[in-house]
Amino acid sequence: MALFTYDSKKDTRSGFGAGMEYLSQNNSKVVALCADLIGSLKLESFIKNSPERFFQTGIAEANMIGLAAGLSIGGYIPYATTFANFGTGRVYDQIRQSVAYSGKNVKIACSHAGLTLGEDGATHQILEDIGLMKMLPGMVVINPCDYNQTKAATIAIASYEGPVYLRFGRPVVPVFTSENQVFEIGKALRLIEGTDVSIFATGHLVWEAIIAAEILLEKGIHAEIINIHTIKPLDVDAIHTSVAKTGCVVSAEEHQINGGLGDSIAQYLALNLPSPQEFVGVYDTFGESGKPAELMEKYGLNANSIVEKALLAISRKK
């Protein structure tokens, strides 16, 4: 039984491009910077509409972050864009000093996050970016789940004053959230109500969690599926309410288990509502070349892994 349906599959980065196209026409303060990856970031429409508000930096990400900080001082809302690896890990200190510590209204918007970048391999597949960004005081961290949500998040963060890390990806995935949704930073979205286990998923893993819920339902298990599109600030009220009801947790993310969404949930629960928790994520290893689906299978980032961890979490309930 399908709990959710979809009409098409699209890449979340195209949702970003669509959001930027909207902003090019509706927010004259938004400017975009890109480090030689216009096509990968789907910025063509933004540049066509607002060429004077686009800054090509060349393959120089450190400079790009500083430029963005400067543009924000001058009253603009810069979106600094590149692959997630080069936009976070490579320029951590620039983001730390010139953006986060300086409290600048800079949006770091990155594609090709996680394993699903595929064949380029581990040099390009960052699995640590959520951790790096969430550790910075004041940084908002968002990882939307599909095209529509990425578009909505891209538009919404322009209205938020402060530094944001927006993370999205390359592969096409089902488009199952509503078109023209209003994106609320920090608001978890319950997709499926359940009583036996709380499954908190982010990004590409949200759809896999929905599939997992269908599989679990066939086994008579009612999983609650919650989309955590904002990892920081974390919607701890939604987490508390769900776990108080279900008594156990699975977190699912295309990221290292160290420093990711699961980490944040575990920290909250350890202090407030200690509960059995299982983690779907990458276990302290680098990725490798392969097709996205193959990689997600090999590293245990799919519906079957979520089902397995859900059963384990349930078995640990006292």
Add this chain to the structure above:
Amino acid sequence: MQTTELQKVASQVRRDILRQVHGVQSGHPGGSLGCTDLLVELFFNSMNLKLDSSGQVIFQMDGKNEDVFFLSNGHISPLLYSVLARRGYFNVSELASFRKLNSRLQGHPTPHEHLEGVRIASGSLGQGLSVAIGVAQAKKLNSDNSIVYCLMGDGEQNEGQVWEAAMYAPHHNVNNLIVFIDENGQQIDGPTEKVMNNLDLEAKYQAFGWQVLRVDGNNMSDLTAVIQESKALLVNNKPVMVIMKTEMGAGVDFMMHSHKWHGVAPNDEQLAAALGQLEETLGDY
């Protein structure tokens, strides 16, 4: 302001630097003393700052329609703090809190503590030029004809990001930007030519597309002249780089000709000896 008046301000600023560093026994007096003349010249003469009807400076983060300055080598913070306070951004008495707990005058400058006059954090080197270019481009988008100034250290030229920014500004015809490099020839581990030789900075920046000038950074009238010359060159649609030869510790004889005073505070005796060489012109804080 006349050269002689600027020199009087500079003498007081040098006293402030030494007293701040002495007061907390921590900080970087050498480079601060070396760059004093430039910052005094900019803030008290060449820069067009935003003023209220009574002539008092007003701080606005966006810096719209005024010249703005970015300090990339943030460790010379006691200089920046003194100049900002003496120019009226905040009370000079606050200089006594330099580097102490709960102070807005952090070891390295930051807007995190909402200190008037500071628009970006600096300290981790190599980032200020990029920020200055971003502000310059924002000014162009805003049709704001004022100028962005930036100061970097010569040791800082070791950082790769500096050269990313150096490549970018001429490529994008950033023609409202005047940058200074404090060429004092010293960095923490010794002379720059031994630690990491910059070789010919003039030729390097020219090759990157900059208009390059040279100046004696401890000669006030020369500084005034080079800033005027730099402004005139901006019509050529390229940024200007001024390689500014300074003496670390300038103004205090026993602090010059060595990198020893890069990050060392004077003791009571040394402070007294140093202050004896610098006239108190505006009143100590």
